[in-house]
């Protein structure tokens with residue numbers, strides 16, 4: 001297994017077949033060190049991907065588990081979520097409807113126990129666009145001015161899921177049914193012991209105990225700093241790529257792609273503990 005660091009963070013891993021019997025500790029060590037791992041030229045069935053994922057911890061099972069045929073025609077195994085803009089013949093989505101640009105977020109941050117890992121395997125891709133963009137949230141925290149670090153010290157932020165792609169969460173009164181949970185604005189990664197900023201533009205609604213205007217201004221500052229264009233890792237997908245990222249210390253978003261293009265990726269996840 002060779003580890004080649006990517007710019008400005010992340011690593012590409014070669015010399016490994018994830019369908020085989022892999023050294024999971026070596027992979028986890030590389031993942032903790034690099035936050036995002038890119039494995040190229042894989043050929044994985046759903047079972048292969050589920051087997052690899054289950055070795056990393058308890059698997060996330062989508063609340064909208066669908067076991068009928070997915071966009072690639074095969075029946076969907078529990079634990080698999082399709083990330084695709086394609087729809088069935090009757091117009092219904094294969095899971096959450098996934099098309100076009102999507103703001104930065106952290107998967108399942110609105111739950112008490114968010115996903116630690118998201119594992120995404122590329123099957124069919126647009127010729128242009130649809131890159132996944134990652135930001136390093138250790139670096140984002142470390143780069144904050146001392147005064148801002150003090151302002152967010154001990155603060156919690158309400159994280160909300162509303163199926164938006166490019167909108168701030170609605171005011172609290174307008175989202176009674178949305179899934180939401182308040183987590184610390186800064187969390188300590190349980191494996192690395194490093195502090196990471198735990199907010200994102202798509203899902204972080206408000207700072208607990210702060211007036212709305214002040215909360216929004218502070219969050220905007222944190223979003224802008226974490227999305228510093230000079231520090232973004234942009235992953236341009238190729239079929240057979242498997243990318244595994246850590247939602248505790250990275251956020252990710254999607255670049256736009258043409259509505260008419262076909263994009264099919266297969267997602268599995270690992271559930272963690274409540275962040276602190």
Ligand SMILES: [Fe+2]
Nearest residue numbers: 105106107252
């Ligand atoms: Fe996501």
